[in-house]
Amino acid sequence: MRSVEKIKKYLNHNEIKKILHSWSWIFSYILRYKGQVIAFSLIGLLSTGLGLFTSWVLKDLIDSVTGEISLKIAPVAAVYLGTAVAKIFITALTNRVSLRIRLNVGIQIKNDVYDKLMNTEWTAISAFHSADIMTRTGADVGIVSNMVLSYIPNVVTALVNFIGAFFIILHYDPIMALLALAGAPVTVLTARFRFGKATEFQKKNRELAGERLAIEEESYQNLQTIKSFGLVPLFSQRFREFQQKGFGVAMEQNRYQNQMLIIMSLMGQLVTYSCYGFALYRLWKGDITYGTLSLFMSMAASLTGSFSSVVSLVPSFIKAGISAGRVLDVLELPTEKTELTEQEKQFIKNSKNKKLSLMCNDITCAYNDEAVVYKDSSLTAQSGKITALIGASGKGKTSTLRLLLGLIKPQTGSITVKNEDGEEIEISAATRKLFSYVPQNNTIFSGTIADNLRLVKQDATDDELKKVLEDACAWEFVSKLPDTINTKITERGQCFSDGQNQRLSIARALLADTPILLLDEATSALDVETEKKVISNILDYNRNKMIILTSHKPSVFKLSDEIYSVSENGIELLDRKELHYE
Ligand SMILES: Nc1ncnc2c1ncn2[C@@H]1O[C@H](COP(=O)(O)OP(=O)(O)OP(=O)(O)O)[C@@H](O)[C@H]1O
Ligand SMILES: [Mg+2]
Missing domain, CATH: 3.40.50.300 (P-loop containing nucleotide triphosphate hydrolases)
Incomplete structure (x- = not known):
């Protein structure tokens, strides 16, 4: 009961509330492009399915070679190669089609935002620096439009990959499945901290981008005044100070990301090697075949990989939420009445x-x-x-x-x-x-x-x-x-x-x-x-x-x-x- 209360309190937190509100706007675009989003999710699923299937076929191929099972080697090898080649073509096709759709979605959102802003009340919009508006309608809209097409397919494929690999391991060895998930509690327990950090850095970066554009825009527009007052050294100095600020934030973010990378990688390695060790132990005891060993190894890697993908859905959710929030800050300003009665x-x-x-x-x-x-x-x-x-x-x-x-x-x-x-x-x-x-x-x-x-x-x-x-x-x-x-x-x-x-x-x-x-x-x-x-x-x-x-x-x-x-x-x-x- 207490944990439900805790979750409720967590969801009511202002920052989270704002991100969820921003996502409702992103969802309005996902709904508008639902056909493409579903098609992409299916392609992603096909690709994931093929990946899992390839590992399975490899197991049979090894077992046929080592004589554990009596399948003909050539057809199994052909299926293995065929699925691997098919995956390459699916990836190339997906890249091409996704670019086309992402560009279209981006154009659509930019058009909508441009029209909306042009009809916003002048006093409300003039409170923002034009460079700030431009970063919101440029880079922030870009982040959002990329997310519209890719987020749901990413969620679906990461989850299916994770669940698929988990059940395949579970089918062969429940202990091994538990071992492969040993890192999950750490990830879940540190979620709040990482959420906070991701929000903080994303906000800082977006603000810095606006500040940079403002400094450059004002410098180049007022070049005549700057030159005539002999202010070039002062402006150069200010620009350097700003660059230094950007450097500081980038290094701070990098230190945090590196620390996280080290912790997560060490945990990942620990989990992966424990799985490998356990699988080798079972092979040594004669419980499993070489084919099953190879399947375990690729599934353990797939499981840790897809677990990281599932986890990384959170920072990208935050990143898109913050950018969408920044766009909404200007989109939700009062609009002028421009229609004549x-x-x-x-x-x-x-x-x-x-x-x-x-x-x-x-x-x-x-x-x-x-x-x-x-x-x-x-x-x-x-x-x-x-x-x-x-x-x-x-x-x-x-x-x-x-x-x-x-x-x-x-x-x-x-x-x-x-x-x-x-x-x-x-x-x-x-x-x-x-x-x-x-x-x-x-x-x-x-x-x-x-x-x-x-x-x-x-x-x-x-x-x-x-x-x-x-x-x-x-x-x-x-x-x-x-x-x-x-x-x-x-x-x-x-x-x-x-x-x-x-x-x-x-x-x-x-x-x-x-x-x-x-x-x-x-x-x-x-x-x-x-x-x-x-x-x-x-x-x-x-x-x-x-x-x-x-x-x-x-x-x-x-x-x-x-x-x-x-x-x-x-x-x-x-x-x-x-x-x-x-
Ligand atoms: N966008 C704004 N937001 C808030 N206050 C403003 C804004 N624009 C002007 N003001 C304020 O309104 C007052 C009148 O400004 P306004 O521009 O109308 O003066 P003006 O008579 O046209 O002056 P000038 O002869 O210098 O052009 C000023 O005190 C100014 O600070
Ligand atoms: Mg005037």
Whole structure:
């Protein structure tokens, strides 16, 4: 009774609970590929069966040679060779087919995880370092996908091999069977300790992999800053310290694995040699034949081998469980609502080329309960007008645009859009379709200039691209490039100036042609003349467009119809006449 309680307590242990939960996710994939998993288990069984059968045939072959039994040698030898050759071909075939299935399973899981992550709430996912996410979706998903196909067949073959060898020995000699299992109690008794160690090392290794990617990613991405501050020696030193940490963990793990290897091998050898000794003793006494001796020897080896395989199923169970857990940590984050309701669909359809008004009603903007940016604020913006948000750095201008995009949700109040017919919908992730956004930082992707623009309108003609580039005052430099719109952009647009990248981002937002345009300091790097030209072009492009922009520059306020100040006191409509620049 007490041991049942103990097992219950053991299973309730958080670490184990988490691994079991992670395995339920792995099982959902095993179920999806159950046909292949069953086929693989059968092939594994066939291979194991052939192995056991070969040992049996070898016994008969030896006994026929030594004259113990009266079987013809040639056919027995032929069967022996035939099964050995068949095993080689089965192994080759299994390798080939298993690779194909493992690759397919891997692709499927990666696709699922990618889609799920792309639809995760932005605030939740942005709490993770991108390198950390990449190790979770790369190496961890890889470990899981390998396990989907192989775990059940491995369990089945290891168990069948073990049970088969055990019963064959039991059939010939029960004492020998007990002897062969003498090491089992040690393995069972040390299980908890080994489980803990395996969990600890697997976690450390996965975390180190994420840390390594983060260090490298940040170093290569910020090379310019590192070089200009003369930080190369500091970063080299940090990298070396990290490598040393990795070295320490690897050596520590190796010491533990070696200790285990020595203990387990010594025990294995002890058991195997005891079996051999006992078998030789029985041969000497004349109880068994040479054939049975060979059978005992191969079965004892098979039994210890398969026992190790059964035991090693536990660390691989833990390894996959931890990796799956790390993937689930990001997969189980809240997902955005991206599907439009019928009413929202209708609203978007009815609002084409009509005037809209956007209202923030008594909203509180916060990232979590403690980090309140501002409280109880209201704002209105109209189509055909430029609404400017101004305010000191860090006061909540970008955060307000994030609220409009549904990237964060207002803690109190509501944000709605109304059309001329009086229809009104609430802002959410799904209504993002109404907006195009030029963020404060660089958002140029790799590919050509045309590829970057066509991201928002795949069927845009070259003429359309030229038009938006002209309106964004970008054509003047793009036209001078040898390949114009087909010029390849280096990573994050490093081949262009900040102002040029900003103009490309504006051109892309114009091409998207949505009713509302959000510009987050999108012209900060432009000279006053170009800025003025870009903004008036945007208005000319579509007189109905609602433009909400943030800026620190008086030149932009001058062009705006309404100006709101954003601060910890909230959003406040300013009287233009009282502004210094007027
Ligand atoms: N992802 C985030 N998680 C938690 N807090 C955030 C996050 N992003 C911004 N903040 C906090 O919200 C506040 C407003 O930031 P925001 O980026 O909106 O300022 P801003 O007015 O756009 O500033 P700037 O003019 O420098 O661009 C800041 O105090 C900032 O620390
Ligand atoms: Mg900002």
